[in-house]
């Protein structure tokens with residue numbers, strides 16, 4: 001799929017990995033529709049990018065909120081004439097908690113729902129609502145591609161640490177749905193790729209204590225540092241441009257295998 005003159009929907013596009021992706025695709029001529037809960041940064045980023053960017057304040061855990069953003073995006077697509085090229089489902093949260101705490105209290109169902117509703121339900125709901133517009137998009141190139149769906153899992157999908165049952169469950173499910181999604185959409189010329197990053201600099205990881213971040217960096221094999229959002233964005237770019245990437249989960253992790261605890 002080409003990047004220039006196609007429209008990309010990016011959830012979580014106001015920060016971190018989603019923002020780096022938006023900037024990278026935009027700099028290569030894409031139109032970007034940014035969906036994020038954070039209205040202040042979302043709006044100012046869209047303004048700074050200019051006429052090839054739109055921001056929709058969106059909560060991906062709400063079906064109605066996604067519906068409004070999808071409607072707005074496709075009205076925009078109609079007015080620009082730049083067909084959809086893909087969806088990057090980047091909105092995500094972490095909320096650590098042991099399955100049972102020191103007082104023998106189980107993890108609250110509210111905290112489990114919070115993580116699953118954004119990371120898993122929100123990812124699938126965004127894709128579900130965008131797909132009917134993708135199946136009818138103008139085909140591109142010799143393979144007749146209609147678009148690419150890119151999801152973000154995590155190292156926690158494979159080696160989740162203590163306190164990560166909800167997060168690991170959400171990311172493991174995203175990894176697991178990649179192949180059936182690719183299979184469902186192959187007849188339309190739509191691909192599905194999941195990227196599973198280890199530690200990357202972003203607002204999410206800025207909230208970690210220095211000690212936690214340092215021990216995660218120590219667990220990296222090589223290079224021994226956090227990944228940069230731009231390094232994530234280039235893997236998104238290749239997932240869009242390389243037609244052979246489909247139905248797979250790409251570990252982007254400097255060979256890091258997370259230990260049980262930090």
Ligand SMILES: NC(=O)c1ccc[n+]([C@@H]2O[C@H](COP(=O)([O-])OP(=O)(O)OC[C@H]3O[C@@H](n4cnc5c(N)ncnc54)[C@H](O)[C@@H]3O)[C@@H](O)[C@H]2O)c1
Nearest residue numbers: 012015016017036037059060091092154199200202203204
């Ligand atoms: N940074 C890392 O080390 C790392 C590692 C593995 C996976 N990930 C995953 O990458 C994705 C992006 O994370 P990031 O590191 O860029 O974090 P980030 O906090 O910088 O960005 C996440 C964005 O998602 C938005 N968001 C949160 N809840 C939302 C909701 N309900 N609706 C819409 N938007 C919402 C936030 O406002 C924010 O702009 C997440 O899915 C995260 O789990 C990150």
